[in-house]
Amino acid sequence: MYVGIDVGTSMVKAAAFDATGRELAVASRPVELSLHGGVVEQDMEEVYGAVVAVLGEVTGRVPEPVELAGLTGQGDGVWLVDGEGRPVRPAASWMDGRAHGLVDRWLADGTFETVFRRTGSAMFPGCPGPLLAWLDRHEPKALDAAKAALYCKDMVFHRLTGAGPATDVSDASMPFLDPRTRTYDNRVVELLGLAHRRGLLAPVSDPVATAEARGEGLPSGTRIANGPYDLPACALGAGVTSPGDGLLIVGTCLASLVATTELDLSGEPAGLYISTDRPGHWLRAMPAMVGTAALDWVLSTTGVRHDEVDGLLAGTPPGAHGVRVLPYFAPSGERAPFVEPRLRAELTGVSLESTRGDLVRATCEGIGYAARHCLEAAGLTGSLAVCGGGTRSSAWMRLLADVLGRPLRVVEGEVGARGAVLAAAERYGVGLDAPAWTKPTAVVEPDPGRAAFYTKGYAEHLDRLGQARDRART
Structure with a gap:
């Protein structure tokens, strides 16, 4: 039995798999x-x-014994711990927006772009650089008391095993890691005013750190591998490793990833290059803040249950009777495929004749347009896999295939936990059949007529988005 642990933003999961990749049990x-x-x-x-x-x-x-366990979890944020791995203060989430003023300043003075050109990381308020700088200004005693500023999965690994603080190249990619040397760029640390806090950055384990469980949750002595974090873990779990192939994760965060062997630090600074376990291979990532959280807010506000979504989508035509949604609901604005900390959601075209179905479809279409924007910016040229909680809606998957204008390889189940196990197996030299573990559960083809309709809608979406970004800057 192989166990994958996925420490998500709103849900913690563990999944057990047999040697063929079949899910034996899931707990959340x-x-x-x-x-x-x-x-x-x-x-x-x-x-x-x-x-x-x-x-x-x-x-x-x-009942089978655990052969090994792989750990993954949400990225970014700041998880301050003392020497025993205990919290110094609550964890600041990747969704946190308190440091937007610093990001605004760095956007204006060129620091933001300089960091991107050095590391391939476009900072946003909820990533460790701005959060640590904010805490240094406003809560210095918390940093004084901390032994390490970890990422989520690193805190869990530290506690489960008792091993010293450590992270991996994927988590460290935002925002301090030089993707060429796979080590911290001390000049970036200096640019963010954190040179005196350099000791808080956890050592980067390359390859990922391993240790044995201390007996909490897992039997004592169980082998555990720490990393990669959830985005690259999902790419592994969905079989996205060939250059040009992509993955769309329809979860709390709408993450678009494309495998690449080319490091291009030109163009508009946005997203990041995630270093993988293979030097010279990266994931060009556009992890948008928009995602299922946007749809959840609309469902909650309109009183629609999740099990009603498919019926409402089926009963409402493409274009949602003119209702349009720019789905940028996050308090920290947007981070991909552009950085706009003050961008907010917009709902237009609503009248007394608009229905709940119109609002739901318009939101799903808006999220689809955001995904298309991210995938284009990330350089998608090959096949596209999709995973995440959104895949439970078959109607939404059909809508996404139409909006994106391409087939979707749907990979269901605990994809992040699956990828964590594959990464652990690679680290420990345990031979698993990766193609069998990552086989898609379905392929959703786009409808040509609807795809043409949405191509025009996408152009209109980009125009509205441009106007909204202009307003956000004034």
């Missing part, structure tokens, strides 16, 4: 996000407790 537990005034935080003890609980549940349901 929700975790809370604290949102107030643009500040988005999480209780680290709650998150870690959820990890231990789901591991205990999933291993208790499958």
Whole structure:
């Protein structure tokens, strides 16, 4: 039995697999996000407790011994811990917006672009650079008390194993890692005013760190590998490793990834290059803030249940009777395929005749247009896989295929946990059949007529977006 652990933003999961990649059991537990005034935080003890609980549940349901475990989780944010791995303060989430003023300043004075040209990382308010700089200005005592500024999965690995603080090249890619040398760029640390906090950055394990469990959640002695974080883990779990092939993760974050062997740091600074376990191979990532959280907000506001979405999409025509949604609902604005910290969502074309179905379809279409924008910017030329919670809606998958104008290789199940296991197996030299583990569950073809309609709609979306970005800057 192989166990994958995926420490998500709102849900912690553990999945057990047999040697062929078949899911044997899945356990999950929700975790809370604290949102107030643009500040988005999480209780680290709650998150870690959820990890231990789901591991205990999933291993208790499958009697086979655990061969090894792979760990992945949400990226970015700042998870400050002391020497024992205990929280110094609540974790600042990747969704946090408190550092938008610093990002605005760095956009204006050229620091933002300089960092991108050196690392391939377009900073946003919820990534470690701005958050650490904000904490250094406003909560220096918290940094003084911390041993390390970790990423989410690193905190969990530290606690599960007792191993020293460590991260991997994928998490470290935003924003301090030089993608060519796969080490921290100390000049970037200096540019962000954090040279005196350099010691908080966890050592980068290349390849990923390994250790044995201490007996919390997993049997004592179980081998664990730490990393990569959820975006590259999903790429592994979906079989996206050949240059030009892409992955769209329809989750809380709408992440678009394209495998590449070319490092191009020109063009508009946006997204990031995620270093992978293979030197010279990267994922060109456009992890947009927009995602299922936008649809969840619309569903909650309109009183629509999740099980009603497919019926509403089927009963509402393309174009949603003129209702349009720019789905940028995150408190920290947008980070891909452009950075606009003050961008906000817009809803237009609504009248007394508009229905809940119109609002739901317009939101799904808006998210689809955002995905197309990201995939084009990331350089998609090959096949496209899709995974995440959004794949549970077959109607939304058909809509996405139409909006994107290309077939979708749908990969269902716990794709991040699956990728974490594949990464762990590679690290430990355990031979698993990756093609069998990553076989798609369905292929959704676009309808030519609807695809042509949405090509025009996409052009209109880009025009509205340009106007909204202009307003956000004034």
